[in-house]
Amino acid sequence: MKKNIILIGFMGTGKSSLGRRLARRLGYKFIDTDSAIEKVTGKTVAQIFRKDGEIRFRSEEKLQVRKLSGQSGLVVATGGGTVLDQENVDLLKQNGIFICLRADPEIILQRVKNKKRRPLLSRGDLWENITRLLKERDSSYEIAELTVDTGKLSFDEALNQIRKFLQQQGYL
């Protein structure tokens, strides 16, 4: 059974855009958990946070994690907070390989300037929010078997690095 490739990491590290391309290259199906949540609820992530609250969002997120952890041959772009929940980690790990995407805060800042899409960054100072959350979450992203810096590598270089790792580990 083909393992799922689970992309984890902070907002703005490229999980969705890189994940889509990785899936295409490997011939895997691509799933973005945020998009899947938006599809089932008929609301944007920002609307869910605003109208229903973060707890509701996290429970929708968990439903998606449950659903896809029973499948195989997927590239999954998780939300930045998905692996803060141990149950999500355990479920995803059953048939998944964690790959973390990272970037320096200065790069993240440039990439997430459209704060409306990201409710956790929308209140107060953007730089302060990014650096605080990065600090809080650093250890949660350490579960990854491979970490790729999307601030220092081009898209193609990052994809090649991931592919090489997957081949070396015998996952492909």
Ligand code: S3P
């Ligand atoms: C979140 C990240 C977002 C989205 C939600 C919460 C987080 O996804 O799931 O706004 O807790 O870091 P991206 O990482 O794709 O921006």
